[in-house]
Amino acid sequence: MPTYSTLDAWLAHLETAHPVGIDMGLTRIGRVKEALGLQFPCPVFTIGGTNGKGSTCAIIEAILLAAGYRVGCHTSPHLLTFNERARLNGEVVDDATLLPHFEAVEAARTSFDEPVSLTYFEFTTLAIMHMFATAGLDAVILEVGLGGRLDAVNIVDADCAVVTSIDIDHAQYLGNTREAIAIEKAGIFREGKPAICGDPMPPATLLAEAERIGADLWLFGRDFNYQGDKQQWSYGGRQMRRPALAYPALRGANQLLNASAALAALESMRDRLPVSAQDIRLGLASVELPGRFQVLPGRPAVVLDVAHNPHAAAALGHNLDGMGFFPYTYAVFGAMADKDIEGVLRHLVDKVDHWRLCALPTERAASPALLEEKLRAVGFVEDADHSVETFESPEKAYAAALEQCGENDRIVVFGSFFTVAGVMSHRKLQRH
Numbered sequence: 001m002p003t004y005s006t007l008d009a010w011l012a013h014l015e016t017a018h019p020v021g022i023d024m025g026l027t028r029i030g031r032v033k034e035a036l037g038l039q040f041p042c043p044v045f046t047i048g049g050t051n052g053k054g055s056t057c058a059i060i061e062a063i064l065l066a067a068g069y070r071v072g073c074h075t076s077p078h079l080l081t082f083n084e085r086a087r088l089n090g091e092v093v094d095d096a097t098l099l100p101h102f103e104a105v106e107a108a109r110t111s112f113d114e115p116v117s118l119t120y121f122e123f124t125t126l127a128i129m130h131m132f133a134t135a136g137l138d139a140v141i142l143e144v145g146l147g148g149r150l151d152a153v154n155i156v157d158a159d160c161a162v163v164t165s166i167d168i169d170h171a172q173y174l175g176n177t178r179e180a181i182a183i184e185k186a187g188i189f190r191e192g193k194p195a196i197c198g199d200p201m202p203p204a205t206l207l208a209e210a211e212r213i214g215a216d217l218w219l220f221g222r223d224f225n226y227q228g229d230k231q232q233w234s235y236g237g238r239q240m241r242r243p244a245l246a247y248p249a250l251r252g253a254n255q256l257l258n259a260s261a262a263l264a265a266l267e268s269m270r271d272r273l274p275v276s277a278q279d280i281r282l283g284l285a286s287v288e289l290p291g292r293f294q295v296l297p298g299r300p301a302v303v304l305d306v307a308h309n310p311h312a313a314a315a316l317g318h319n320l321d322g323m324g325f326f327p328y329t330y331a332v333f334g335a336m337a338d339k340d341i342e343g344v345l346r347h348l349v350d351k352v353d354h355w356r357l358c359a360l361p362t363e364r365a366a367s368p369a370l371l372e373e374k375l376r377a378v379g380f381v382e383d384a385d386h387s388v389e390t391f392e393s394p395e396k397a398y399a400a401a402l403e404q405c406g407e408n409d410r411i412v413v414f415g416s417f418f419t420v421a422g423v424m425s426h427r428k429l430q431r432h
Contacts, residue, residue, distance in 0.1 A: 003103060003106065004102075006095065006099075007082065007083075007095040007098055007099060007102070010099075010102045011082055011120075011124075014118075014120040014123050014124065015120055017117070017118070017120075017123075018117050018118060018119045018120065018122075019117070020119070021119060021120065022119065022121075022146065023119050023122075024146075024147070024150040024151075025150055026150060026152075026154060026155055028116050028117065028118060028122070029118060029122045029125075029126065029152050029155055030155050031112070031116055032105065032108050032109050032116050032118065032122075032126060033126065033155045035108035035109075035111050035112070036104060036105065036108040036126065036130055038126070038129060038130060038133055038155075038156075039133060040132070040133055040140055040156065041133075042137050042138050042139055042140060043138075043139050043140070043159040043160065043269055043272050043273060044139075044140045044141075044142060044156055044157070044158050044159050044160075045057075045060055045139065045140070045141045045142070045158065045159070045160050045161075045162065045265060045269075046142045046144065046153055046154070046156070046158035046160075046161045046162070046188045047060075047141065047142070047143050047144065047161075047162045047164065048143075048144035048147075048148040048151075048161070048162070048163050048164070048185050048188050049144075049162070049163045049164030049165045049166065049185060049198070049199070050164075050165050050166055050167040050181070050185075050309065050311055050312075051164065051165050051167065051254070051309070051311050051312045051315070052164035052165050052198065052254055052257065052258045052261075053075075053143050053144065053164055054075055054143060054289055054292065055164075055250055055254075055255060055258040055289055055292055056162055056164050056198070056258045056261055056262050056265075057073055057075050057141050057143050058073075058075075058250070058287050058288065058289045059248060059250075059258060059259050059262040059283065059284065059287050060141055060262045060265060060266065061073045061087070061090065061141055061287075062090075062282075062283035062284070062286050062287040062288075063262070063263075063266060063275055063279055063280055063282075063283030063284070064138070064139050064266075064273065064275065064279075064283070065089065065090050065283070066275075066278075066279040066280075066282035066283040066286065067273075067274075067275045067276065067279040067283075069138040069139055069273060070088075070089055070135075070136065070137045070138045070139075071087075071088075071089060071090070071137060071138065071139050071140070071141065072086075072087070072088055072128075072131070072132035072135060072137045072139075072140045072141070073086075073087040073140075073141040073143075074086055074087075074125065074128045074129070074132070074140075074141070074142050074143060074153070075087075075143040076121070076125075076143060076145050077417050078417075079290055079291055079417060079420060079421045079424060080421055080424060080425055080428075082124070083095070083098070085124065085128060086098065086128045086131065088131075088132075088135060088137075093131070097131065098127065098128075098131065101127040101128070101130045101131040101134075102123075102124075102127045104127070104130050105118075105123055105126045105127045105130060108126075109123075119152075121145050121152055122152045125145070125152040125153060126152070129142070129153075129156065138273065139273055142156065142158075144188060147181075147184040147185065147187070148163070148184050148185045148186065148187040148188040149183070149184045149185075149186075149187020149188070150184070150187070151187075151188075153188075154187060154188055157190050157193075158188055158189075158190055158193065159193055159194075159269065159272075160193065160194045160195075160196065160265050160268055160269050161188040161189050161190065161193065161194070161195050161196070161215070162196040162197075162198065162261055162262075162264075162265050163182075163185045163186065163188070163195075163196070163197050163198065163199065163202075163206070164198045164199070164257075164258060164261055165198065165199045165254075165257075165311065166178050166181055166182050166185055166199050166202060166203060166206065167181075167309060167310070167311035178203045179203045179204070179205045180205070181203075182202065182203040182205045182206035182209070183205050183206070183209055185206065186205075186206045186209035186210055186213070187209075189209065189210050189213050189215035189217075190213065190215060191213055191214040191215060192214060192215070192216065193215060193216060194215075194216045194218060194265070194268035194269070195210050195213075195215035195216060195217045195218065196218045196224075196261050196264045196265050196268065197210075197217065197218065197219055197220060197261075198220055198257055198258065198260065198261030198264075199220065200220050200221060200257070202219065207219075216268070218238070218264050218268060220257070220260065220261070220264075223237065223238050223264065224236065224237040224238070224260055224261075224263070224264040224267070225260065226256050226257075226259070226260040228247075228256055232244050232245055232246060232247070233245050233247065233256055235259075235260050235263045237263065237264055237267040238267065239267070240263075240267045240270070242263065242277060242280055245280065245281065245284060246281065246284060246285060247284070248284045248287055249284065249285055249286060249287050249288065250287055250288075250289055250292060250293075251293045251294075251295060251319070252292065252293035252315060252319045254315050259284065263280065266280075290304070290420075290424070291304050291305065291306045291417070291420045291424075292305065292306065293305050293315075293316065293319050295323075296427075299407040299408070300402075300405050300406065300407050300408065300409045300410060300411055301323070301326065301409075301410040301411070302410075302411045302413065303320070303323075303410065303411070303412045303413065303414075304413050304414075304420050304423065304424065305319075305412070305413070305414045305420070306414070306415075306416070306417050306419075306420050307344070307414045307415070308335055308336070308339055308344065308414075308415050308416050308417075309339060309340060309343070309344065310340055310343035310344055310346070310347060312344075313343070313344040313345075313346075313347040313348055313414075314347045316347070316348065316412075316414060317347045317348050317351055320348075320351050320410075320412065321351070323410070326408065326409055326410040327406060327408055327409055328353045328354060328385070328405060328406070328409045328410075329351060329352050329353050329354070329409065329410045329411075329412060330352070330353070330354045330355075330356060330401040330404070330405050330409065330410070330411045330412070331348065331352040331354070331355050331356065331401075331411075331412045331413075331414065332356045332358060332394055332397045332398050332401055332411065332412070332413040332414075332419065332423060333345075333355065333356070333357055333358070333371065333414060333415045333419065334357070334358040334359065334360045334365060334366075334368075334371070334394055334397075334415045334416055334418060334419040334422075335360075335365070335366050335371065335415040335416050335419070336360075336362075336364045336365055336366065336416055337364060337365060337366040337367075337370070338364065339366075341366060341370075341371065341374045342374050342377055342378050344415070345374055345375055345378045345380075346378045348412075348414075349375065349378050349379055349380050352412065353385055353386050353387075354386065354387045354388075354389075354401070354404065354405075355372075355375060355380070355387070355388040355389070356389055356391060356397035356398070356400055356401045357371040357372055357375070357388065357389070357390045357391070357397065358390070358391045358392070358393055358394045358396070358397040358419065358422075359391070359392050359393060360393075360394065360416055360418040360419065360422070361393070361418060361422075362418060365416070365418070368390030368391065368392075369390065371390075372388055372390060375388060393422060394413070394418070394419045394420075394421075394422030394423050394426070395422050395423065395425075395426040398411070398413060398422075398423045398426055399426070
């Protein structure tokens with residue numbers, strides 16, 4: 001059995017260990033889970049959906065931490081370091097804490113006559129779950145990687161499942177209609193357990209699947225909702241009312257939808273994990289999540305957003321409209337080739353004056369030439385006040401935008417996690 005003395009060595013090995021990067025199905029990982037004896041003695045929240053998963057995880061985590069609970073949270077993908085995927089009590093876990101759990105998964109995987117092959121995501125998810133299962137926690141939060149029904153985190157039965165939103169993304173794996181995708185998302189629901197749907201217009205297939213499974217379905221607008229004005233907002237659930245709440249520290253148009261789904265999840269689990277109004281206020285005030293309509297301090301204004309599908313791009317466009325006036329807006333944009341790039345650009349083409357399109361450090365990325373072609377296809381025209389340039393990396397695209405823009409202008413960095421991560425690491429280097 002191979003063993004590695006550093007986390008970097010493990011991750012490098014896992015990137016090439018399985019023949020394909022995404023291999024849907026729970027049979028292989030299920031066998032290793034059994035060999036590990038993996039069980040959770042505490043409540044588990046599983047969070048799926050097209051957009052808003054990370055925000056909803058972060059809100060539930062922040063409120064539970066404010067209430068004094070010991071919490072594990074697994075999210076993906078990461079921006080700068082792998083360790084961001086695993087948080088214990090709000091802190092990113094260090095390499096030394098993770099290593100024994102990588103070794104435990106490797107021992108379980110190779111305990112069969114024919115060792116079980118696991119993808120990078122499956123192996124690392126098992127290692128993080130194993131760490132949480134042995135850490136004496138009060139609650140565990142697991143973010144779905146892709147879809148739901150066949151995703152690695154679905155080897156664990158959720159005590160409460162949340163589907164935040166349903167839109168078209170990863171169509172080659174999940175289907176190309178909301179109806180087909182909703183069935184995949186609803187695969188995290190369990191019989192007799194709360195199933196929270198934060199999408200205001202859920203496809204009929206999600207409702208039918210919840211009924212078929214026998215889940216306790218909570219629908220936005222029927223079982224829970226929110227109301228808000230410019231100063232504050234209030235949550236109403238089946239039995240719980242939370243008036244006069246401050247807005248979450250996460251910015252953006254969809255955050256009240258995410259926050260109300262998070263509060264519905266907590267309301268549904270209140271017998272096992274009670275939280276007070278004060279816990280909710282403190283949690284909403286302290287929640288943080290990089291790269292989700294993150295507006296950096298200073299001038300020019302810099303916005304980081306991992307919007308990489310049309311649904312997320314529409315929300316980003318709405319949020320940009322709410323920021324006030326800027327003489328010029330520059331965009332740094334890079335995306336994966338399998339995304340609906342035109343669908344993304346259509347929501348933002350009239351909000352950006354100067355496009356800085358970039359390649360990304362992965363074979364799955366769209367070339368800058370293809371991005372430019374798609375941009376022109378949605379109606380972008382160059383003139384004295386509108387331009388497009390291409391770059392070999394997000395760092396170079398951002399450096400150019402920074403040099404060209406005025407201090408009253410705005411730079412929006414969006415698209416793939418790689419785009420945002422490239423600019424974040426570039427800014428970090430500039431500071432040191």
